[in-house]
Amino acid sequence: MKKTTPSTRSHRSKKTWELRLYVAGQTPRSITAFANLKKICDEHLAGEYHIEIIDLLKKPQLASGDQILAIPTLVRKLPEPIRKIIGDLSDTERVLVGLNLREQ
Amino acid sequence: MDEITGGGLPKGRPTLIAGGAGCGKTLFAMEFLVNGAIQYDEPGVFIAFEENAEELAQNVASLGFDLKKLIKQKKLIIDHVRVERTEIEETGEYDLEGLFIRMGHAIDTIGARRVVLDTIEVLFAALPNHAILRAELQRLFRWLKDRGVSAVITAERGAETMTRFGLEEYIADCVILLDHRVTEQISTRRMRIVKYRGTLHGTSEFPFLIGEKGISVLPITSLALEHEVSRERISSGIRDLDDMLDGKGYYRGSSILISGTAGTGKTSLAAAFVDAACQRGERCLYFAFEESTSQIFRNMGSIGIDLSPHVKKGLLQFHAARPTIYGLEKHLVTMYDLINEYKPSVVVLDPITDFTVVGTKSEVKSAITRIIDFLRTNQITALFTSFTLEDSSPDQFIVGFSSLIDAFIGLRNLESNGGRHRGLFVLKARGMAHSSQIRSLILSDDGIKIGAMDLAGDRARTVEA
Numbered sequence: 001m002k003k004t005t006p007s008t009r010s011h012r013s014k015k016t017w018e019l020r021l022y023v024a025g026q027t028p029r030s031i032t033a034f035a036n037l038k039k040i041c042d043e044h045l046a047g048e049y050h051i052e053i054i055d056l057l058k059k060p061q062l063a064s065g066d067q068i069l070a071i072p073t074l075v076r077k078l079p080e081p082i083r084k085i086i087g088d089l090s091d092t093e094r095v096l097v098g099l100n101l102r103e104q
Numbered sequence: 105m106d107e108i109t110g111g112g113l114p115k116g117r118p119t120l121i122a123g124g125a126g127c128g129k130t131l132f133a134m135e136f137l138v139n140g141a142i143q144y145d146e147p148g149v150f151i152a153f154e155e156n157a158e159e160l161a162q163n164v165a166s167l168g169f170d171l172k173k174l175i176k177q178k179k180l181i182i183d184h185v186r187v188e189r190t191e192i193e194e195t196g197e198y199d200l201e202g203l204f205i206r207m208g209h210a211i212d213t214i215g216a217r218r219v220v221l222d223t224i225e226v227l228f229a230a231l232p233n234h235a236i237l238r239a240e241l242q243r244l245f246r247w248l249k250d251r252g253v254s255a256v257i258t259a260e261r262g263a264e265t266m267t268r269f270g271l272e273e274y275i276a277d278c279v280i281l282l283d284h285r286v287t288e289q290i291s292t293r294r295m296r297i298v299k300y301r302g303t304l305h306g307t308s309e310f311p312f313l314i315g316e317k318g319i320s321v322l323p324i325t326s327l328a329l330e331h332e333v334s335r336e337r338i339s340s341g342i343r344d345l346d347d348m349l350d351g352k353g354y355y356r357g358s359s360i361l362i363s364g365t366a367g368t369g370k371t372s373l374a375a376a377f378v379d380a381a382c383q384r385g386e387r388c389l390y391f392a393f394e395e396s397t398s399q400i401f402r403n404m405g406s407i408g409i410d411l412s413p414h415v416k417k418g419l420l421q422f423h424a425a426r427p428t429i430y431g432l433e434k435h436l437v438t439m440y441d442l443i444n445e446y447k448p449s450v451v452v453l454d455p456i457t458d459f460t461v462v463g464t465k466s467e468v469k470s471a472i473t474r475i476i477d478f479l480r481t482n483q484i485t486a487l488f489t490s491f492t493l494e495d496s497s498p499d500q501f502i503v504g505f506s507s508l509i510d511a512f513i514g515l516r517n518l519e520s521n522g523g524r525h526r527g528l529f530v531l532k533a534r535g536m537a538h539s540s541q542i543r544s545l546i547l548s549d550d551g552i553k554i555g556a557m558d559l560a561g562d563r564a565r566t567v568e569a
Contacts, residue, residue: 024201033196056202060209063202067186070231071201083191086231090196098193 017041017049018078024071025057029088033072036089044101074098118245118255123282129258130155131164132282133220136256138169141179146217146254149210150182153226157182181210187230194233200240204247211253219248219255333357338384338485341376344554345513345528348543350536354511356449357483358534359476363490364515368526369545369552370489371395373513374452375404375411376552377487381450382414389448391439392424393458408551421446427458432471435459440478451479455489476508510534515545528554 021037023030034053041049056063056071066075070086076099085098123129137148152160160182161171174180183206211219224241231237248255261281281296337352346353354360360377362370378388392400400422404411414420423442427435443451453475459468472488479486488509512531517524526545530538546553 022202024205029197029199056205060205063206063209064183064185068202068206069185069187069200069227070198070203071205072198073202081191083193085193085195087194087196087198094193094195098195 016078017045017076018052019049020052020054020066020075020077022054022056022063022066022068022071022073022075025055030072032090033074033088036092036095037074040089040092040095040099044096076100115254117277118248118257119278119280120257120259121280121282122259122261124261128282130160130222131167133222133256133258134160134164134169134171135167137180137218137220138164138171138174140218140254141174145179147179147214148181148218148220149207149214149216150180150220150222151207151210152182152184152222153187154223156184156186178214181214181216183207183210187226189230192230194231198236200237200244204244208251211251217253219253220258221255222258223260224257225260334483339380340373341378341380342373342552342554344543345373348530348539348541348554349511349533350538352536354485354533355535356485357480358485358510359480359508360485360487360511360513361490361509362487362513362515363492365492365517368515368517369528369547370491370515371400371454372404372407372409372547372552373515374454374487374489375400375409378420378450378452379409379411379414381485382411382417382419385419386449387418387446388414388420388450388452389442389446390420390422390452390454392422392454393427394455395424397422397424406549407547408549421448432459432467436471436474439475443479443482443484448484450485450487452487453489455491457489457491473508480508516542518542 074085076083140146334356336356339353511533514531516527518527527542528545529542544555
């Protein structure tokens with residue numbers, strides 16, 4: 001795994017990462033997704049991130065705001081632009097690409 | 105539409121509507137919801153994958169659908185589901201529970217009984233994993249069934265399969281195909297019910313139209329001979345002609361055809377009939393395909409028939425339009441709409457033969473058959489005029505639907521004694537002992553008279569009308 005270059009790292013460190021994970025109940029898949037996300041964030045964005053978990057079973061009205069179709073969906077609210085990653089986030093490489101932490 | 109499906113779309117089950125671009129899928133789906141909300145008090149949810157609520161509202165506003173009002177009344181929810189391929193990254197397993205939740209939430213909010221998904225195939229472009237998508241769609245249709253909502257799902261028509269992604273495999277209950285075709289420069293939209301479990305549906309193609317009031321389907325073949333017939337007689341407007349018809353005139357609600365060569369007085373007979381009906385206080389609707397309203401007024405004025413007071417009183421309405429301005433189907437729908445709105449007891453089509461310029465022979469015949477059938481079921485007395493060529497038999501045009509005509513009056517130019525006059529004869533008049541003589545029709549400034557044939561040519565002073 002490549003390390004991100006220090007310059008981009010410091011550039012990004014001024015920002016907080018706001019991430020939202022949409023789930024529908026405590027399914028094994030959503031638990032896996034959260035665990036994967038936590039691991040990736042701790043590794044790459046230690047101390048610079050905030051994860052909000054939205055359970056659509058409890059708050060179905062929130063699904064339309066971020067145009068959620070698939071579950072689980074990870075939404076990167078900040079930094080902009082908004083990015084979405086669907087699935088259980090088991091493919092770390094693709095998550096990093098999706099979050100723009102890795103060049104494609 | 106309900107007629108050809110044998111009672112409408114399946115309640116509590118999904119229906120697939122497939123068709124190419126611009127064939128009216130979205131409109132069809134929207135009409136399903138709007139009618140449900142207004143006529144049956146069944147609220148509906150529109151899941152739009154292609155257009156947003158604003159665009160949809162604008163597109164259907166021209167058809168008189170006020171979506172905003174329905175949304176305000178909580179009878180309609182439009183949920184625009186926007187999926188952007190470029191924003192989405194796939195990693196591992198997922199499902200479409202989010203879509204289910206959104207739909208479920210929308211359905212629960214207004215207690216929806218109807219759901220539309222337009223066009224679900226957008227998902228195929230947005231989500232690369234088609235295996236998951238197919239499994240999820242299958243689950244979706246089952247879920248819709250379980251919730252007991254009547255659903256309409258639109259899909260793009262595919263090259264070889266009915267839909268591009270083979271959705272028809274999942275929706276097994278009812279499949280309707282829409283098609284847009286151009287024959288002889290006139291475009292016609294057609295629909296065909298491919299499959300409808302548990303009903304006797306029409307299998308032929310039905311032309312349909314997107315008119316000012318939404319979609320109209322005009323079934324060609326559902327002619328049930330079950331209409332009531334009236335025994336009441338109404339005057340033809342000409343006493344002498346009434347005499348020829350058993351002394352009492354036409355039957356109410358019957359179909360009358362006046363056929364004749366050029367300048368034999370077809371319009372005059374029609375005008376006399378309308379005049380008499382208006383004087384009885386009945387409402388008349390006059391479709392003129394050859395002359396303008398003022399032309400008819402002037403010409404009829406010259407034979408002592410003044411129609412303008414009837415128009416002022418609201419008893420007579422003219423609708424003058426060249427047949428070529430729209431296709432045959434559009435003409436039919438315009439007529440249906442006007443008739444439904446105005447509720448006349450007499451309708452005149454002058455002349456029906458003009459339709460041959462906008463359709464092939466068989467199309468015109470089927471169209472006329474439909475008009476006659478429609479008018480008859482509504483107990484409207486219909487008078488048609490038909491133009492025939494000098495040397496052809498007067499009934500040549502109506503071969504094929506002559507059985508639908510109750511009274512058939514022929515007009516001819518006859519030459520004798522060095523003069524030319526108009527001959528009138530009753531070819532057929534169902535249910536009455538009609539005259540079998542050829543009489544002479546005289547149009548003069550004090551009205552229309554019918555005399556014996558031995559009348560000298562010079563006494564039959566004619567006024568062109």
